[in-house]
Amino acid sequence: MNxxxxxxxxxxxxxxxxxxxxxxxxxxxxxILQIHGLWLNSEDRKTLIASKKLLLLRQSLNSDLxxxxxxxxxxxxxxxxxxxxxVAQLNDAAARNDIHALSxxxxxxxCGATAVLLQSNNALLSPSxxxxxxxxxxxxxxxxxxxxxxxxxxLSTGAALKNKVxxxxxxxxxxxxxxxxxxxxxQARRLIELPKIEGSKQVCDYHLNGLVLIPSNDLDDKQTIDxxxxxxxxxxxxxIIYTQDMWRSEQISGGLALEIEPSQIKHFMQPSEVQVxxxxxxxxEVSCGSLAELILRILETLDIHLLSPLKHKQQIxxxxxxxxxxxxxxxxxxxxxxxxxxxKDIPQYKTxxxxxxxxxxxxxxxxxxxxxxxxxxxxxxxxENWANELVGTxx
Numbered sequence: 001m002n003x004x005x006x007x008x009x010x011x012x013x014x015x016x017x018x019x020x021x022x023x024x025x026x027x028x029x030x031x032i033l034q035i036h037g038l039w040l041n042s043e044d045r046k047t048l049i050a051s052k053k054l055l056l057l058r059q060s061l062n063s064d065l066x067x068x069x070x071x072x073x074x075x076x077x078x079x080x081x082x083x084x085x086x087v088a089q090l091n092d093a094a095a096r097n098d099i100h101a102l103s104x105x106x107x108x109x110x111c112g113a114t115a116v117l118l119q120s121n122n123a124l125l126s127p128s129x130x131x132x133x134x135x136x137x138x139x140x141x142x143x144x145x146x147x148x149x150x151x152x153x154x155l156s157t158g159a160a161l162k163n164k165v166x167x168x169x170x171x172x173x174x175x176x177x178x179x180x181x182x183x184x185x186x187q188a189r190r191l192i193e194l195p196k197i198e199g200s201k202q203v204c205d206y207h208l209n210g211l212v213l214i215p216s217n218d219l220d221d222k223q224t225i226d227x228x229x230x231x232x233x234x235x236x237x238x239x240i241i242y243t244q245d246m247w248r249s250e251q252i253s254g255g256l257a258l259e260i261e262p263s264q265i266k267h268f269m270q271p272s273e274v275q276v277x278x279x280x281x282x283x284x285e286v287s288c289g290s291l292a293e294l295i296l297r298i299l300e301t302l303d304i305h306l307l308s309p310l311k312h313k314q315q316i317x318x319x320x321x322x323x324x325x326x327x328x329x330x331x332x333x334x335x336x337x338x339x340x341x342x343x344k345d346i347p348q349y350k351t352x353x354x355x356x357x358x359x360x361x362x363x364x365x366x367x368x369x370x371x372x373x374x375x376x377x378x379x380x381x382x383x384e385n386w387a388n389e390l391v392g393t394x395x
Contacts, residue, residue, distance in 0.1 A: 009130075009132035009133045009136065010027075010029075011030055012068055013136070015071055016064055018038075018039060018054070019050065019058055022049065022050045022191045022206070022307045023047050023049045023207065025046070025048075026045060026046050026047055026048050032075070033071060036053075036071070036162075036164075037053045038050070038051055038054040038057070038071065039054060040171045040173045042174075042205075043172050043174050043175070045172075047206060049173050049191070049206045050191060051171075052189070054067075055307070057071075058309050059311050062153075065138075066137075066150060066153060068137050069137040069151075069153075069154035069158075070154050070157035070158050071158070072133065072158070073155050073157065074159075074161050077130075078130065079115050079155065080119060081129065081130060082155055083112075083115045083119040084119045084122045084124040085124065085148075086116045086119075086151060086152065086155065087116060089125065090102060090105060108149070108153065109152055110156035110159070111156065111159040111160055112159040116155065125143055127143055128142055130142070134147065138150050173187065173190065176204065176207075182229055182235075182367050183371045183374075185229075185235075186208075186371075186375060189305075190208055190305075191206075191207035191305055192207060192210065192233075192305070193207065193208065193209055194210050194307070194308055194322050195210050195212060195323050196210050196211055196212070197211070201213070209231075212231045212233050212326050213227070213231055214329060217332075219334070222363055224333060224334070224335065225363050225368055227333060228335070229367055229368075234329065234333070235368075235372075236295065237326065237327070238335050238336075238355070238368070239376055240294075240295075240379055241336055241349065241351050242351065242369075243256065243383075244257070244258065244351065245350070245351040245356065246376070247380065252281070253279065253280070253281045253282070253283050254280055254281045254384070256276070256278055256383050257279075257346070258274050258277075258348055260274055260275065260348070261275075261347075265340055268331075268347065269338075270327065271327060273291070273324075274291040274349070275291075276291055276383070278383050278387035280388060280391065284391050286386075286387040286390050288387055288390060290320050292316045292317075292318075292323065294386065295323075296315060296319070297385075301378040301381060302375065302378050306319075334352045334354040335352055335354075335355045336349050336350075336351070336352060336355075337350050337353065
């Protein structure tokens with residue numbers, strides 16, 4: 001496809017869906033953007049799935065539509081049309097001898113200034129041929145003053161994208177098949193939604209659903225495994241508590257504890273924050289940080305990425321808040337257990353006695369222990385690395 005043709009107005013909403021929902025219907029017109037590595041293809045090439053690069057792009061910008069605009073700005077036809085408008089605005093500032101405005105605008109352009117310079121003799125402050133697209137991404141035509149800051153940001157970010165091309169056309173992702181091996185869920189390059197316990201369960205063929213359904217009371221072994229398998233956040237939290245148990249059973253130095261402040265005892269079903277405490281092989285007990293921080297480290301190791309526009313620090317805060325009620329469901333399902341202990345003990349969570357035997361049962365081995373080895377290894381690796389990093393900084 002000729003890159004000069006660009007993508008039409010109907011593709012902009014598809015890009016928005018890709019950013020917000022993590023996937024969208026494929027379109028032949030979008031293939032010209034493949035070189036930027038912003039998505040993967042489904043195996044049947046009918047669906048586009050957001051990549052880590054797209055998530056990071058969104059997290060660096062102010063809004064979903066600003067991200068769409070930046071992607072459009074990688075295309076020559078939009079880049080040229082919008083650069084002509086910027087030239088006209090810069091000429092106006094120069095005519096007014098407004099040095100501050102000129103400096104600020106050129107700074108915002110960043111590496112997009114090169115494309116603008118090429119249009120220095122083509123200033124044009126009038127409606128372009130892309131009113132439909134511009135109304136969608138900017139809220140009005142690109143020539144309008146309200147669009148100007150957005151235009152500068154789009155050209156700057158678009159130029160940076162063009163400088164870092166990455167052809168992901170050969171990368172594909174298989175769909176999640178609930179009836180088959182659980183490893184299809186936790187495949188590298190998948191996305192995972194933020195956890196939630198309310199709302200409807202969306203059909204997610206290619207990424208992990210965030211909704212955790214409330215478990216029934218008195219689950220048997222099969223029902224417990226089924227609940228974990230079909231609720232990815234519950235499955236991950238179960239793997240963390242299982243790894244803690246396996247680590248303890250080795251009877252060597254080191255271990256993982258999930259603690260809460262004594263003031264949180266009354267709120268153990270929905271704690272404000274769970275603290276991760278790691279004991280290293282060398283015997284150092286290190287209070288590393290929150291459970292959300294450990295989870296993000298685990299996901300990064302698994303090459304699974306949080307479907308969120310939030311930056312890293314905000315992701316930690318959001319996950320801590322979102323998994324709080326999920327912990328209550330883990331206790332209700334008798335996977336986690338809260339141990340208050342004596343007045344000298346730190347309140348903490350451990351494996352529930354009912355769940356303790358399940359991973360070694362036939363169904364638990366097939367659907368939890370064996371397919372979860374990669375997850376358990378990532379949990380152990382990141383727990384140890386995190387503690388050792390902090391011990392190193394304290395020396």
